[in-house]
Amino acid sequence: MNYIGTRGFNEHRTFSGALLDGLAPDGGLYVPQTWPTPDFDLKSASAGGYGDLTVKLLNLFGVNVLGDHAVKAAAQRTEDAFLRNGEVPLTKLDDNLWLLELYHGPTHAFKDMAMQMMAPLTDAALAQRGKKLTLVTATSGDTGAAAVRAFAGSEHVKLVVFHPLGRVSPVQRLQMTTVQADNVLNVGVEGDFDDCQRIVKALLSEPVLKQQGLISSVNSINWGRLLGQVPYYLAAAAHSGADKPEFVVPTGNFGDAFAGWVARKIGGNVGHLHAAVNRNDALNQAINNGKYVRRQATETASVSMDVQAPSNFERLVYEASGRDADVTRTLFNDFAATGDVTLPADLQAALKAEVSASTVSEETTKATIKLAYEKYGQVICPHTAVALAAALERRSDAPQIVLSTAHPAKFPAFVTEALGFEPKAPDAITDLYGLTETLTEMPADVAAAVTTVRSFIEWID
Ligand SMILES: *Cc1c(COP(=O)(O)O)cnc(C)c1O
Numbered sequence: 001m002n003y004i005g006t007r008g009f010n011e012h013r014t015f016s017g018a019l020l021d022g023l024a025p026d027g028g029l030y031v032p033q034t035w036p037t038p039d040f041d042l043k044s045a046s047a048g049g050y051g052d053l054t055v056k057l058l059n060l061f062g063v064n065v066l067g068d069h070a071v072k073a074a075a076q077r078t079e080d081a082f083l084r085n086g087e088v089p090l091t092k093l094d095d096n097l098w099l100l101e102l103y104h105g106p107t108h109a110f111k112d113m114a115m116q117m118m119a120p121l122t123d124a125a126l127a128q129r130g131k132k133l134t135l136v137t138a139t140s141g142d143t144g145a146a147a148v149r150a151f152a153g154s155e156h157v158k159l160v161v162f163h164p165l166g167r168v169s170p171v172q173r174l175q176m177t178t179v180q181a182d183n184v185l186n187v188g189v190e191g192d193f194d195d196c197q198r199i200v201k202a203l204l205s206e207p208v209l210k211q212q213g214l215i216s217s218v219n220s221i222n223w224g225r226l227l228g229q230v231p232y233y234l235a236a237a238a239h240s241g242a243d244k245p246e247f248v249v250p251t252g253n254f255g256d257a258f259a260g261w262v263a264r265k266i267g268g269n270v271g272h273l274h275a276a277v278n279r280n281d282a283l284n285q286a287i288n289n290g291k292y293v294r295r296q297a298t299e300t301a302s303v304s305m306d307v308q309a310p311s312n313f314e315r316l317v318y319e320a321s322g323r324d325a326d327v328t329r330t331l332f333n334d335f336a337a338t339g340d341v342t343l344p345a346d347l348q349a350a351l352k353a354e355v356s357a358s359t360v361s362e363e364t365t366k367a368t369i370k371l372a373y374e375k376y377g378q379v380i381c382p383h384t385a386v387a388l389a390a391a392l393e394r395r396s397d398a399p400q401i402v403l404s405t406a407h408p409a410k411f412p413a414f415v416t417e418a419l420g421f422e423p424k425a426p427d428a429i430t431d432l433y434g435l436t437e438t439l440t441e442m443p444a445d446v447a448a449a450v451t452t453v454r455s456f457i458e459w460i461d
Contacts, residue, residue: 001062003030003223006318007332008325015062016125019118019224020133022216028329029314030223035265036060042267046234050088051079054231060266061227063121070124077116077150078228081105088239093376096399097391098245099384100236107145107175108407108429109304110229110256115143115150117228118218119157126156133214134158134457136203138196141172142304142406144186147218152181159218160185160453162196165441171410171429177437185456191444202446203453212457220255221311229259237269242399244271249403250387251275252305254283254312256403257355261316271398273355276390281359282308288357290348292331294339301365301382301414304406309335320350358393360386368392369408369418379423381406382414 002012005024013021018030038045038060045053054075058064063071082104083089089101105112126133135157137147144161151159161176165188176186189196200217209215218225237245247270249257257275264270277284278300286292297308314332321327327347334341343351360368368385371392372378380388384404391402408415409425416422442448 001036001060002033003062004033005029006031006314006325007329014065015223016065016121016128019121019125019222020129020214020216022219022222026329027332028325029221029312029318031315031318032061035262038266042234043238043269046238046269049079050082050231050235051075053235054078057231058227063227066121066124066128070120073120073124074117074228077120078113078231081112081116082232088235090236090239090401091378093378096242096397097395098236098240098399098401099378099380099388099404100232100401101404102232103381103405103407105146106149106428107142108410108426109142109146110403110405111142111146112149113232114220114225114228114255115146115218118222118224119150119154121224122151123154123156131214132156132158133216134160134209134212134453135216135218136160136162136200136453137218138162138193138200139168139176140164140193140303140306141168142410143218143220144168145172145175148176148179148181148184148186152179152184154183158183158185158457160187160456162187162189162199162449164188164192164196165190167192169410171425171432174432174435174437177439178432178435180436180438185452186439187449187452188439188441189444190441195444199444199446199449203449206450208450209453209457212454219311220253226255226259226262226312229256230263233260233263233270234268236401240399240401242401244269245399245401246272246274246394247401247403248274248276248387248391248394250302250305250383250405251277251283251357252307252310254310254316256405258312258315261319261354274390274394275355275357276387277357277359278302278305278365278386279359279361280306280308283310283313284357284359286313286343287348287351287355290343290345292335292341292343294335300362301411302386303382303411305383305386316351316354317347320354321347322350358390360389364389366414366418369415373419379408379415379419380404381408381411
């Protein structure tokens with residue numbers, strides 16, 4: 001099983017090549033050269049142990065190039081992050097309606113699922129090549145926290161996380177800064193998230209840093225992140241007992257929803273896929289109106305979904321176009337150049353056949369948090385509320401599984417506004433207060449970032 005790029009890159013990469021590259025050399029995203037057919041009984045594997053299912057899926061996608069030990073370690077860590085008291089975290093709300101709680105990992109948000117898998121695989125890929133890697137990432141909260149927890153103590157990876165000072169929630173900051181690991185550097189930037197992203201982008205093409213070795217990013221275009229999100233669709237569907245349940249996915253970069261698409265593509269018991277977005281709704285506009293337009297993202301309560309150019313949309317376009325690399329390259333090059341493209345009518349129709357989408361307002365999000373509590377006895381986070389609202393709006397006889405992506409206590413302000421009381425935090429969150437924090441502060445300046453990262457790399461070498 002090798003990997004090719006969505007824009008025509010055709011020198012087949014192994015899984016570890018795709019993992020370490022992140023992006024294909026021509027700017028495309030990696031996808032399997034063909035979608036594999038399971039060589040095992042997918043139905044019974046989906047109903048069996050989560051770790052075993054994950055091992056089988058990883059091997060199906062060529063992760064076995066890293067050896068059995070790495071595959072097992074990655075599957076074990078994903079299983080630990082996924083299970084709730086040893087079981088598939090599916091909560092029945094009503095007839096034919098379930099929540100799948102993806103927040104029982106170390107940072108209580110679903111990014112753990114991807115990062116807990118990616119860290120051991122990255123380490124193994126680097127060990128195999130005798131290389132070290134510096135990962136740099138910008139975060140508005142969840143990704144950075146999940147990455148710090150996952151990569152802390154990694155032998156071959158140095159991780160630098162940039163977050164906007166004072167603009168992530170206290171819980172999110174503490175989840176990053178209280179991890180004491182020599183290979184992790186937390187940087188608070190005197191600026192906003194866009195400043196952090198600009199800095200990371202500049203660092204990735206900084207010649208001085210490239211000379212010091214491999215440098216890459218953990219952002220959601222990486223195929224290694226996506227793979228960690230496929231098994232839970234299969235396990236949830238099997239454990240619901242439903243036939244081809246519909247999945248409603250709170251969507252930002254479309255990584256989670258695309259993982260659901262993969263689960264269905266390989267023959268899993270997955271029915272319709274629906275992407276629920278907040279008012280940053282570029283994806284919804286593309287699918288429903290055929291217009292893909294870049295707009296400034298604005299802050300909402302479901303802050304981890306405040307995305308206006310969803311990176312994994314490119315994978316969906318590639319597949320919906322019948323794997324047409326020319327169509328895909330033209331569309332995303334035009335989008336990069338003009339920020340405003342009209343999709344060909346046949347492509348839009350093909351996209352609609354793969355996945356539907358809808359937008360949920362802030363008022364409806366808040367009302368849905370209240371409804372979930374009053375009607376179903378569940379306290380949910382704003383991201384989950386966006387998906388539940390979209391699911392309820394679509395409700396028919398079809399079984400529905402709504403992905404619940406973060407613990408409500410990570411977003412206490414909005415949840416408290418909706419409910420009139422504060423969500424109860426798990427011990428792992430309350431215990432963070434009072435721990436020692438390690439944080440480097442820095443102006444929003446690329447030159448300062450280069451100096452900071454250089455001295456960190458040299459110090460740790
Ligand atoms: C990242 C995130 C999402 C969106 O997932 P994508 O894969 O970017 O679509 C939803 N909810 C939470 C809590 C997140 O952290």
